[in-house]
Amino acid sequence: MTDPVHGAALPHDTALLVDELGVGFRGVQALQDVSFAIPAGGVSAVIGPNGAGKTTLFNCVSGVVRHTGRVALEGHDLSRLPADRRAALGVARTFQTPLLVPDLTALDNVLLGAHSRTRAGLTSSVLRLPSVVRAEKAVRARAAGLLERLGLGRADVRRADSLPHGDRRRVEVARALMAEPRLLLLDEPAAGLGADEASGLLSDVEAFAAETGMTCVLVEHDVGLVMRVSRHVVVLDAGRLLVAGPPARVAADERVVAAYLGDDWSEVTV
Ligand SMILES: Nc1ncnc2c1ncn2[C@@H]1O[C@H](COP(=O)(O)OP(=O)(O)O)[C@@H](O)[C@H]1O
Numbered sequence: 001m002t003d004p005v006h007g008a009a010l011p012h013d014t015a016l017l018v019d020e021l022g023v024g025f026r027g028v029q030a031l032q033d034v035s036f037a038i039p040a041g042g043v044s045a046v047i048g049p050n051g052a053g054k055t056t057l058f059n060c061v062s063g064v065v066r067h068t069g070r071v072a073l074e075g076h077d078l079s080r081l082p083a084d085r086r087a088a089l090g091v092a093r094t095f096q097t098p099l100l101v102p103d104l105t106a107l108d109n110v111l112l113g114a115h116s117r118t119r120a121g122l123t124s125s126v127l128r129l130p131s132v133v134r135a136e137k138a139v140r141a142r143a144a145g146l147l148e149r150l151g152l153g154r155a156d157v158r159r160a161d162s163l164p165h166g167d168r169r170r171v172e173v174a175r176a177l178m179a180e181p182r183l184l185l186l187d188e189p190a191a192g193l194g195a196d197e198a199s200g201l202l203s204d205v206e207a208f209a210a211e212t213g214m215t216c217v218l219v220e221h222d223v224g225l226v227m228r229v230s231r232h233v234v235v236l237d238a239g240r241l242l243v244a245g246p247p248a249r250v251a252a253d254e255r256v257v258a259a260y261l262g263d264d265w266s267e268v269t270v
């Protein structure tokens, strides 16, 4: 694969390329000169203390925040595309605080995720053409299947606001998967979950990545869990890249060790 930014051959099969990314919010430089490449397939992670710029990074990749520098997905330069075009090219995400529609059922929330890939024309919807009805049935079956796979089979008729926190997070993940993403960005998917629940959710995500060939990048504060599940780890600190690489290399990096032993890491967000 070729690097769309520099035209050079990439060092490995790259899913996400971030090059000299920068974001400023009225005087606060949230990200500065951040460059890294995430290998295609499996789970990778972004870690860093509170305020390091992890969510801002996801906002840049998904296209909801204006940035300088480049973002490329599987060889396509996304940098100048709006969020909906990036979604159509395969970028899906969840939010640090789950954003479900509270009075819709879990199943209907998951169905919302199908929007970017299965837009039936207004005319055919009004006419209820058999092909449209069949397509809708297939989409509903897929949504129900995703909930089932994520351990929420019985929750599909329940309103989102009646679900426990952990289940809401799973519904969010199911909704993002509904779009059949090439790149799934999960912002603290395990926040507020118990250790077993967190590790179960990440195993499910790993299995989906293995089956579909998608790449998942997650923000997660449990460093032990991150090092176990990730192929590649990006460490941000105060808007800058501290280090990026395979977990063994990152865990041995003295700046990471120093940061982890510092006070910052004990005040991580939940
Ligand atoms: N919309 C915004 N307006 C102003 N400052 C912001 C905005 N979003 C993030 N920031 C600032 O950017 C920095 C990085 O924030 P964020 O990406 O949320 O960090 P993290 O997710 O690593 O905790 C912080 O200093 C935060 O206050």
Ligand SMILES: [Mg+2]
Residues within 6 Å of the ligand: 054, 055, 056, 096
């Ligand atoms: Mg964040």
